[in-house]
Amino acid sequence: MDFLDSPEEAEYRAGLRAWLERLTAEHDGPGMSTRDWHRTLYDAGYIGQTWTVEEGGKGLPPTYDVILTQEVARADAPSVPANPNYLGRTIFKFGTEEQKAKFLEPTLNGDIQWCQGFSEPGAGSDLASMRTRAELVGDEWVINGQKLWTSAAHESDWCFLLARSEPDAPRHKGISVFLVDMKTPGVTVRPIRTTDGHEHTCETFWDDVRIPAGNILGRRGGGWPIAMWALQFERGPADLGIVAGLLKGLHKLDAYAREHELDASADVRRAIAKAYVDIRVLDLNSVRQLSNRVAGHAPGSDGPVAKLLWAIGAQSLGHAWLDALGPLALTGADDGHAVSEYFYSRPSSVYGGSAQIQRNLLAQRFLGMPRT
Amino acid sequence: MLAVPTPEQELLADTVRSLGAAVGVRNPQDLDAFQHEKAWAALAGTGLLGLRVRDDGQPEASGVDVMIVAQGLGAQLSPAPFLASAALAIELLELAGADRPLIDAIAAGDAQPGLLLDRGLTGLADITAGDGGVLIGGVHSDHALALRGNQVVRVQGPFGPGGGADLTSRTTRIAPGTELSATGVGEPLTPEAVRRWTALALTLVSADCAGAMRAAVDGVIEYSKQRIAYGVPIASFQALQHLIADAFTACEAAVTTTSYAAWAIDAAEPVEALLAARTAKAWVGAVARNVVETVMQIYGGIGQTWEHISHVYARRALLDVALFGDENYQLDQIFDLRREVG
Numbered sequence: 001m002d003f004l005d006s007p008e009e010a011e012y013r014a015g016l017r018a019w020l021e022r023l024t025a026e027h028d029g030p031g032m033s034t035r036d037w038h039r040t041l042y043d044a045g046y047i048g049q050t051w052t053v054e055e056g057g058k059g060l061p062p063t064y065d066v067i068l069t070q071e072v073a074r075a076d077a078p079s080v081p082a083n084p085n086y087l088g089r090t091i092f093k094f095g096t097e098e099q100k101a102k103f104l105e106p107t108l109n110g111d112i113q114w115c116q117g118f119s120e121p122g123a124g125s126d127l128a129s130m131r132t133r134a135e136l137v138g139d140e141w142v143i144n145g146q147k148l149w150t151s152a153a154h155e156s157d158w159c160f161l162l163a164r165s166e167p168d169a170p171r172h173k174g175i176s177v178f179l180v181d182m183k184t185p186g187v188t189v190r191p192i193r194t195t196d197g198h199e200h201t202c203e204t205f206w207d208d209v210r211i212p213a214g215n216i217l218g219r220r221g222g223g224w225p226i227a228m229w230a231l232q233f234e235r236g237p238a239d240l241g242i243v244a245g246l247l248k249g250l251h252k253l254d255a256y257a258r259e260h261e262l263d264a265s266a267d268v269r270r271a272i273a274k275a276y277v278d279i280r281v282l283d284l285n286s287v288r289q290l291s292n293r294v295a296g297h298a299p300g301s302d303g304p305v306a307k308l309l310w311a312i313g314a315q316s317l318g319h320a321w322l323d324a325l326g327p328l329a330l331t332g333a334d335d336g337h338a339v340s341e342y343f344y345s346r347p348s349s350v351y352g353g354s355a356q357i358q359r360n361l362l363a364q365r366f367l368g369m370p371r372t
Numbered sequence: 373m374l375a376v377p378t379p380e381q382e383l384l385a386d387t388v389r390s391l392g393a394a395v396g397v398r399n400p401q402d403l404d405a406f407q408h409e410k411a412w413a414a415l416a417g418t419g420l421l422g423l424r425v426r427d428d429g430q431p432e433a434s435g436v437d438v439m440i441v442a443q444g445l446g447a448q449l450s451p452a453p454f455l456a457s458a459a460l461a462i463e464l465l466e467l468a469g470a471d472r473p474l475i476d477a478i479a480a481g482d483a484q485p486g487l488l489l490d491r492g493l494t495g496l497a498d499i500t501a502g503d504g505g506v507l508i509g510g511v512h513s514d515h516a517l518a519l520r521g522n523q524v525v526r527v528q529g530p531f532g533p534g535g536g537a538d539l540t541s542r543t544t545r546i547a548p549g550t551e552l553s554a555t556g557v558g559e560p561l562t563p564e565a566v567r568r569w570t571a572l573a574l575t576l577v578s579a580d581c582a583g584a585m586r587a588a589v590d591g592v593i594e595y596s597k598q599r600i601a602y603g604v605p606i607a608s609f610q611a612l613q614h615l616i617a618d619a620f621t622a623c624e625a626a627v628t629t630t631s632y633a634a635w636a637i638d639a640a641e642p643v644e645a646l647l648a649a650r651t652a653k654a655w656v657g658a659v660a661r662n663v664v665e666t667v668m669q670i671y672g673g674i675g676q677t678w679e680h681i682s683h684v685y686a687r688r689a690l691l692d693v694a695l696f697g698d699e700n701y702q703l704d705q706i707f708d709l710r711r712e713v714g
Contacts, residue, residue, distance in 0.1 A: 001381060001436045002374050003635045009373055063373045254710075266704065273703035276710060277654045281625045284375075288628045291375040301620070308621045362620065363613030367593055370608040 003287065005067070013067050019044060020075040034155065038081045038110030047084050048108045055092050056104065061294045066287060073244030080241060083107065083114045087160050090230040094177075094218040103158075103179070115153040115182070117161035117204065118227065121146060124350070125357040127162075128171045128224065132206060134163040134178060136213065141165075141178060143186075143209040149351060153189045153202035156182055160230075161206075166221040175224050177217040184209050196343035197336070232299070242310055243283045249317050249341065250275055256334070257324050271323040278316035282309045301366035304358040311349035318345025375631065381440055387418060388444030396448025399681050403451065403539055408511055411452040412481050421458040422479025424572075426466050435572065435637025439630060442576040446583030446692075449684055451540040455576045456509025457484045463572050464496075464517055467565040468524040468558030486510020488518035488527055488546065494697045495570065499525060499552050507531050507544040508695070518554065522561045525554040538691040539684055567642040573696050574649035575633040578656045581692035582626035585660060588667045588685035589619050596670055612670055619666045622659035629655050647709040650702045657699030660689040 005013055023040070032040065041047050050065050051057020069080055088107040091099060106112040123130040132145025143163055153159070159180045166174035180187070186209035191199035218226050254272060257263040263272070289302045321338040322329055329338035349355040363369040377385070388395075394414045397403055415421050420441055423433035438459050445454050458478060464487075465475050477483035486509045488497045497505035497518045507516055514529040534542025546552070561569070593616060596607035606612055629652035636648040664686040668675040675682040697705070 001377050001631060001635055002639075003632055004639055005373055066373065263707075269707040270700060270703040273654070273706040273710070274658075276706060277651050277658070277703070280651050281629055281655055284628045284632045285625060287373070288375045288631065291373065294374060295376045297376070301624075304617070305621050305624050308617070309625055356614070359614040359617035360610065362617040363607075367616065367620065368607075369593070369596065369613050369616070370605060372604065372608045372610070 016071045035110050037078050042109045062290050069241050069244050086230050087114050094226050112158050113156045115150050115156035115159050117147040117159045119149045121148050125354045132163045134165040139213045140210045143206045145206050147204045149201050150204045151201045153204050172224045173221050176220055177223040177226050179215045180211050196340040246279045268324045271320040275317045275320035279313040282313035285309050304362040307358045311355050314345045314348035318342040385440050388441055395450045395452050406451050416481025424462045425479050435634040439579040439634030442579035443583035446580035447587035449540050453509035456487045461485045470558040484513045486516035488516045493694045504546040504548040504550050524557045526557050528553040538687045564642045567646045571645040571649040574653040577692050577695045578630045578652040581656045581660050582630050584685050584688050585663045586623045592667045592670045615666050619663045622663050626656050650706050654699050654702035657693050660693050664689045
């Protein structure tokens, strides 16, 4: 059991760190737009590094993505884009030659930014109950419906959209994947203001959106397994991006507590230490799970365990903000920052499959407890 | 970076499992018939007692190896005091540079010292204070290890009969003001050595607790699939599924943090090793009581009886949570250690 870099990993880490330091010194890295940052990482060879050589990557083990996210967080640069790994790979696996030629390169280099059109007002954790429909009319698919939690839709070029194309099929078998240009007439994006007061995500409206018949990914009605296949890559390395963000948040809280001398209180010190423990648990869990993948062990219960620990870590930090500032937070002495952080942490047990769904999955699928 | 057990470490876990009934208990009745000498001989015979013996300054087995043994013995509710009387005793004597015969006698199973902790169970007792303490391990021994300032001392018994909450690991209280006859062993410990030893202690207690929790949860999952209520297995009730999913997740995370702490024992700087160990212990301290209570709850009526195994798990977990400091104790230390690590 080894948590330390191998010689190859150490060399990679050192090269990456030096590159990040140069970049920060020359360009003010953190100030870049999402697209520019993506392109910069791509040009330096860091995007798609863990794809197989056949897929156009370098075939590095997933632990290299751990190192990448760790070092990027250490340099306080924006997080590593997640889309190439999970949507790019999916297009590679399920796309036609034409689709691969059109989408793979720009997905990797950042020219195409994707959003994910999965959830709907009536279909969150129970995703298969979605009602957005796609109808083949002549040589075009016509899409009508509404999607919710379409994160980054306002700055995306294309959408990886799930819609019901076979209205008479059983619910898991009537869904297809569509690749939709967000500039297509009939697509409306509206930011959603979440409880923390900020606009982190969007809702999207699809009114008679006409796309070419060839923009279906995989076969008609075959979208559900494709979506599930894609989501398995959303976990893992992507979680490490979460960890990096949470650790940054914790440092911010720590600095605030020190600056305002809140850490003279034993309760405040404990609240901060507690958040540290819970975030560190999530961090180490990601490393252990990725190591298991490298060692060739099946993921088993990893997905639900990771998502449950993610929510615990995120919400522990939210609680620490509230508990550390106490009445200061509730009376606006900090311009509402702590309360905002607290509310920001709440959806972590809802999105990506609620904590309750994760518990069902864990018990029923992996611990062999029967469904009623 | 490959944070999975090596084939050798898998084999070690199998070895501990295969000792089975010779070192562990399956139900409370086994406790009366438990043969301490035989269990200790079995552990000595497989070489497990001497894992931390130094050869040319290097421990024979890594922190991860010892953690695997502690976890396995915790899962079997072993009454053999491996943790206190072998792994931690030898580590302490090695760090103090004690004479070889003292150490070799423990590894061979011929000596079984207890550890004298302070009355709050947060660490080794400093006998200078004359505050007495609590003896752990050393079930059939007439001596214990403690500190006088930074000096490791051998305290001469006898200490009186054991008792306490944990039926598998007896404790003996030494009243404040008790005259203790003690002789120094080896050289005074450096602050770094104290940190290293404390990190190992926290890690092994966390591993013991993680093993016990995981075995308790595995047991109740099986039970829930057999036990019928309202015509169906109770495992099909979502309310119970959610309790078990949370307990399972808590155990997984306990194993993960403990694994990292164990790795850090030999591979990281003392301050990082101590931070990792306190982090593992803080997590275990936060979840353990809830996990064993969940197990007792799902067993229902039978889980509330003396003859059932669930309270044996619970009692072991309760003592583990307290040993070397509970969650709040760890959190207080973690806050400062984090700033020291930077």
